[in-house]
Amino acid sequence: MTPLSVIDEELDFTHRSAPGTVRFGRNTLGAISETLTNEGLVRALVICSPEQKALGRRVEELLGDACVGVHAKAVVHVPVETAATAIADAKRVSAQSLVAVGGGSAIGLAKAVALEMALPIVAVPTTFAGSEMTPVWGMTENGNKQTGRSPQVRPVAVVYDPTLTDTLPTRMAVASGINALAHAAEALWAPDRSPVTSLLALEGARAITGALQKIAHGTAEPGDRDRALYGAWLCGGCLGATTMGIHHVLCHAVGGTLNLPHAETHTVILPAVLQLQRQREPRIINVICEALNVAPDDLAATIRGLAAAADLPITLAELGMHDGDLSRVTDNVHLSPAAHKIWTAADVTQTLTVALHGD
Secondary structure: OOHHHHOOOOOOOOOOOOOOEEEEOOOHHHHHHHHHHHOOOOOEEEEOOHHHHHHHHHHHHHHHHHEEEEEOOOOOOOEHHHHHHHHHHHHHOOOOEEEEEEOHHHHHHHHHHHHHHOOOEEEEEOOOOOHHHOOEEEEEEOOEEEEEEOHHHOOOEEEEOHHHHOOOOHHHHHHHHHHHHHHHHHHHHOOOOOHHHHHHHHHHHHHHHHHHHHHHOOOOOOOHHHHHHHHHHHHHHHHHOOOOOHHHHHHHHHHHHHOOOHHHHHHHHHHHHHHHHHHHOHHHHHHHHHHHOOOHHHHHHHHHHHHHHOOOOOOHHHHOOOHHHHHHHHHOOOOOHHHHOOOOHHHHHHHHHHHHHOO
């Protein structure tokens, strides 16, 4: 079966190609100043999480006079209060560009600032999440995570330096990698998929899953982290060109409502979504299974096995969700018109219940 088998036979599609520069290779962080110069960017504010402050300071040193400071206050799910603080800081230093250093929290916060101030972003990812390749932003207010799409928040350049992932703990590496795998799955069943996005999704899924198997089981060799980051780039890129689907809707509802960790929430919910998608999109699930070299009956168990090998939670209960939270979460699930065609409220409840308790 070829990747084109997930596209309608008449091949009637529109493909959106993302602009921007991707620089990939070990020790490419050292050329971050050159990257900004090539993009014509000045007065960059570095945005990172408190945990990545040392790396943020390193980037500040590499940028020299092109940097106007480090804002090390990014947190998961981008609370609107956190975004407001970052926007105020960017205005205070008269920033004209942003350098997001870290995982999804840092990149998400930079996107919130860019959305408000129309500033270009250069992203330096340190995990395998892949959000740096999408025009998707998200912010949380009063337990409700709102998301949207804007070309303004897609980074104009991304620097992929695999050395920055060498010290990424196994748990975080696998969790963020499964998050990227979810991007590929969603791109394959997206209503606006194309042959190009399907090829990217399948290649990305193969690369990242093969690397994660070794990382999770402690058998990684030189180059496996490079391949994982390469896969994350492709998975993020294909999602950036398509519409997010039911998996991301559920993750945003659960994570935003209960303030659960983003990557781990993806890790738990993806197997449950894949189980129900076997009934809704069997042809696409078969293609995913062929790419990953697993039987359809084993797909969900394979993802859970990766999580378990990395000592990650495999149920939402382990993350802190309770039965009493289920109705509150489902109230925050807003199905898109495309998702409504094959998913019902009962499907949502069933999938979240499976994710809550395991299967």
